[in-house]
Amino acid sequence: MNNLNICIDIDGTITNAYDWLDYANEYFNKNITEDQVTEYEIHQVMGIERHEYEDFYNKNKFKIHSEQKLRDDAKLIITVLYQMHNIHFVTARDLELETLTHLFLRKNEIPYDNLFVLGSHYKVDKAKELNCNIFIEDSYDNAIQLSNSGYKVLLIDTNYNRKPLNNNIVRVNNWKEIFLIINELSSQTKAV
Incomplete structure (x- = not known):
């Protein structure tokens, strides 16, 4: 199988960044x-x-x-990606929000293989455990930490993360761009 392990943050990544x-x-x-x-x-x-x-x-x-709202195209793109890849939501949310988070994803009909509610912003160990191929994130600090550990990160653009990026981070503006990049990465993986 050529499935990628796609790790996705939730708040500000699949949801609107400023709902709070x-x-x-x-x-x-x-x-x-x-x-x-x-x-x-x-x-x-x-x-x-x-x-x-x-x-x-x-x-x-x-x-x-x-009550958070989804970013444009997030549900559609994740649904398409789920047909070909493994979708793992990895969030720093408090542990007591795990049930609510499952319900939120189900209510919005977002398919996924796993949900990990960490209660911590440190996501490197979970990315390693999941053999993550690409991590979709909105937090600049998380993106830097993950990329410094060797993970490719798609950083969805927000006003609060516009800082210098390293070679493992690609800034994206929307979920359509995310889809195109993941398709390209998937085709490169199949060619190897």
Whole structure:
């Protein structure tokens, strides 16, 4: 078989990157726009202490994660990729969100082979365990960590990850680009 092992982050990768912003603006009485979200750490974006954001997140995480919207074409592309490749969702979400995450994927009819809710942003060990061929991510730090460990990363473009990339990272703007790159990688793998 020539199936690739495709590892995919969830938040900001298959879902819209700024779905949390309206909730946070209302909670903290702010008017931050998407263009102002230039850091991955939300407490820095909001100009608050980390513990204040953690309190907000812990009170609202089930609502935020159950109401997220999918990025354009994410469902379609993942459904097509699933026919030919192994799809492994690997998320840093809190462990207590595992059931909600399964339900979210099923509700949105997104096929997958496995879901790993790590409760940590460190994904290198899971990528190694899954023999990951390509990792789709939105976090710059995660992308750097994975790429430095030898993994090819597709970094889906956001305002908060526009920093210098290394040779193992390719910036993509949408899921159609992701599909084309994975098709190319798959055909190269078959040719070997």
